[in-house]
Amino acid sequence: MSRLTIVPVTGIGEVSKGDDLAALICDAVEQQGDVLLDGDIVVVTHKAVSKEEGRVVEISSEAEYRALVEDEAAEIIRRRGDLVITRTKHGFICANAAVDRSNVAGGHAVLLPVDPDRSAHRLRTRIQQRTGTTIGLVITDTFGRPWRRGLVDVAIGISGVKAIEDFRGTFDTHGNELVVTEVAVVDEIAAASDLVMGKATGIPAAIVRGLDVAGDGRASDLVRPASEDLFR
Amino acid sequence: MSRLTIVPVTGIGEVSKGDDLAALICDAVEQQGDVLLDGDIVVVTHKAVSKEEGRVVEISSEAEYRALVEDEAAEIIRRRGDLVITRTKHGFICANAAVDRSNVAGGHAVLLPVDPDRSAHRLRTRIQQRTGTTIGLVITDTFGRPWRRGLVDVAIGISGVKAIEDFRGTFDTHGNELVVTEVAVVDEIAAASDLVMGKATGIPAAIVRGLDVAGDGRASDLVRPASEDLFR
Numbered sequence: 340m341s342r343l344t345i346v347p348v349t350g351i352g353e354v355s356k357g358d359d360l361a362a363l364i365c366d367a368v369e370q371q372g373d374v375l376l377d378g379d380i381v382v383v384t385h386k387a388v389s390k391e392e393g394r395v396v397e398i399s400s401e402a403e404y405r406a407l408v409e410d411e412a413a414e415i416i417r418r419r420g421d422l423v424i425t426r427t428k429h430g431f432i433c434a435n436a437a438v439d440r441s442n443v444a445g446g447h448a449v450l451l452p453v454d455p456d457r458s459a460h461r462l463r464t465r466i467q468q469r470t471g472t473t474i475g476l477v478i479t480d481t482f483g484r485p486w487r488r489g490l491v492d493v494a495i496g497i498s499g500v501k502a503i504e505d506f507r508g509t510f511d512t513h514g515n516e517l518v519v520t521e522v523a524v525v526d527e528i529a530a531a532s533d534l535v536m537g538k539a540t541g542i543p544a545a546i547v548r549g550l551d552v553a554g555d556g557r558a559s560d561l562v563r564p565a566s567e568d569l570f571r
Numbered sequence: 572m573s574r575l576t577i578v579p580v581t582g583i584g585e586v587s588k589g590d591d592l593a594a595l596i597c598d599a600v601e602q603q604g605d606v607l608l609d610g611d612i613v614v615v616t617h618k619a620v621s622k623e624e625g626r627v628v629e630i631s632s633e634a635e636y637r638a639l640v641e642d643e644a645a646e647i648i649r650r651r652g653d654l655v656i657t658r659t660k661h662g663f664i665c666a667n668a669a670v671d672r673s674n675v676a677g678g679h680a681v682l683l684p685v686d687p688d689r690s691a692h693r694l695r696t697r698i699q700q701r702t703g704t705t706i707g708l709v710i711t712d713t714f715g716r717p718w719r720r721g722l723v724d725v726a727i728g729i730s731g732v733k734a735i736e737d738f739r740g741t742f743d744t745h746g747n748e749l750v751v752t753e754v755a756v757v758d759e760i761a762a763a764s765d766l767v768m769g770k771a772t773g774i775p776a777a778i779v780r781g782l783d784v785a786g787d788g789r790a791s792d793l794v795r796p797a798s799e800d801l802f803r
Contacts, residue, residue: 343577343767353744417801424801432718441752442743481754485717485802486664488795489735489755491762493719503721511674512585512773520673520770522713523721530723531763534782535575538752541744550766563720569649569656570717570802 341549346373347535348544356393361465364544373546380475380547381466382532385495386442386449387543388458388478394450395443404440407448411436416571427451430562431495432571433482442541451480455496456557463498475500475553479529481538485570492533494525495558501525502556523561524552573781578605579767580776588625593697596776605778612707612779613698614764617727618674618681619775620690620710626682627675636672639680643668648803659683662794663727664803665714674773683712687728688789695730707732707785711761713770717802724765726757727790733757734788755793756784 350367354360364383368375375381389395398404409415412425416432425436429451437451452458455478463476478496483489494502506520532545565571582599586592596615600607607613621627630636641647644657648664657668661683669683684690687710695708710728715721726734738752764777797803 341767342579343763345575345577345763347574419801422801441747441749442745443747444745445747481752484755485800486795487725487755487758487793489753489758489793491755491758506770509770511770513674513676515673515675515677517673517770520713521721522765522770523716523719523723524766526719526721526723527762527766530759531575531577531766533754534756534759534763535573538738538741538743538749538754561719561721563718568717569651569654 343547343549345531345535346546346548347542348546349542351387351543354387354390354543356390356395358391360387360391361462361469365466365469367544368546375466375470375472375474375546376548377473378548378551378553379472380477380500380528380550380552381463382477382479382528382545382547383462384536384543385451385455385478385480386439388452388455388462388496389449390443392452392458394452396448396450397446398448399446404438404448408435408438411438411450429455429495430559431482433480437480452478452496456498456559459496459498473499477525477528477532479532481533492529494529494561497525497556497558499554500528500552500556501554502558502560504552525556526561528552575779575781577763577767578778578780579774580778581774583619583775586619586622586775588622588627590623592619592623593694593701597698597701599776600778607698607702607704607706607778608780609705610780610783610785611704612709612732612760612782612784613695614709614711614760614777614779615694616768616775617683617687617710617712618671620684620687620694620728621681622675624684624690626684628680628682629678630680631678636670636680640667640670643670643682661687661727662791663714665712669712684710684728688730688791691728691730705731709757709760709764711764713765724761726761726793729757729788729790731786732760732784732788733786734790734792736784757788758793760784
C-alpha cells in the first residue's frame with residue numbers, strides 16, 4: 340500500500356448558477372501550485388454542484404422550509420418533533436431530505452442535484468478534458484447515522500471510481516476466505532476528504548491521491564435495497 | 572487547512588498475546604524510514620490490540636461461534652437468519668457483537684478489547700514514552716450501516732483526540748449560524764485510515780498527519796443514547 344495524500348482545494352469562492360465549476364476547480368488547483376495527476380480523485384461537496392446547477396430555492400419561513408423537505412422526500416421514514424428522517428428520490432436515507440440552509444445565502448435552501456452521478460460524470464469529463472488526465476470524481480454530502488453520534492460525509496454521486504470494494508472470495512494472511520467483506524470505499528473517500536474541507540471554511544473540494552479505485556460504480560450501488568434493510 | 576497524509580505502517584506481522592504492540596508499531600515505523608511527529612494520530616485495527624490482549628477464543632463449530640456472539644452481546648437488536656445485529660457491552664451496535672473470524676488463525680475468533688479507550692490510552696502512553704512525541708491514538712473496527720451497502724471503519728477506542736468536532740455556535744461564510752453540525756471526526760479518521768490498510772493485507776496500523784484534533788474524547792461520546800435513537 341502506498342501513502343495517501345489529501346489536498347484541500349482553496350480559493351474557489353462562492354459558486355453561482357451557470358458558473359463553470361470544473362473550470363473553477365482547475366483554476367484553484369493551479370493557483371495553489373498543485374497539478375492533477377492520473378489516478379487522482381477529485382472530491383466536491385454537493386453544495387457547490389447544486390449551486391452551479393441552480394438547485395437553490397428561496398424560502399421565507401420555517402413553514403416553507405418544512406414544506407420543501409416534504410416535497411423533496413420520496414418517503415418519510417421517521418418523524419420526531421422537527422426531526423424528519425426521509426428517503427430522497429435518489430434512495431438516500433437522511434435528515435430533512437438533504438435540504439440544507441447552511442453555507443448558502445440567508446433566506447435560501449440548497450437541494451441535492453437531480454442526478455448526482457450524472458453531475459459527477461459531467462464534472463469529471465470537463466476536468467479530464469481541461470487537464471488531459473484520467474481521474475475519479477466523488478460528490479459528497481454530510482449525513483447522520485443511527486446509533487452513532489455526529490455526522491460524516493458520504494458519497495452521493497460518483498464517476499470513474501468503484502463504490503464498493505468487494506473482497507469476497509479473497510483470502511486473508513491466515514488463509515481464511517473473507518466471506519462478507521464489501522467495503523464502501525467511496526464513502527471512506529468522502530469521509531477522509533471532509534477532514535480537510537471542514538464545515539464553515541468554504542472549502543468545497545479536495546484531491547485524494549494514492550488510491551487505486553478506478554471503476555465504474557454508481558452512487559445507487561451504495562443504496563441498500565429495502566428488502567435487505569432491517570431498519571426502515 | 573493543510574494537507575493530510577496517511578501512511579500505512581507495514582511489516583508489523585502477526586501479533587500474539589503478550590507482545591508489546593506499541594514497540595512493534597514503533598519498530599515498524601522506524602524500519603520503513605518514517606518518524607512519528609507531534610500531532611500525528613496513530614490508528615490501529617482492534618484486531619491487533621485484541622490479539623495482544625489475548626482476546627482470542629478457540630471455536631470448533633458454527634454453533635460455538637453463535638453462542639459466543641450471544642454471550643458477547645448485551646442486547647440483540649435485530650435477527651434475520653444468520654445475521655444478528657447486536658449492542659455490545661460497550662454500547663456499539665454492529666453485526667455479531669463484533670466477534671470476528673477473519674484475520675485470525677482458523678478455529679479462532681477475535682473479540683473486542685474489554686475497554687478499548689483504556690487500550691488506546693495504554694498504547695498512546697507507551698508510544699509517546701518511546702518516541703518523545705505527543706500523539707493521538709485511535710482503535711478501529713469495521714462496521715456495517717443500515718440503509719447504505721458496504722462496510723466502513725469506525726473508531727471504537729480513542730485517546731488524545733476529540734471524538735466529535737462541535738461546530739454549533741460557529742458561523743459559515745454567509746453568516747448563518749451552524750445549528751446542528753457535530754462532525755464525528757474520529758470516525759472520519761478511522762474511515763480514512765482503512766483506505767491504506769485494506770482487509771486482506773495484514774496492515775494493522777497507519778499514521779494520520781496534518782490534523783488538529785487533539786482532545787480528550789472517549790469512544791462512548793460516539794454512542795447515541797437509546798433515548799435519542801429512532802432506529803432500535
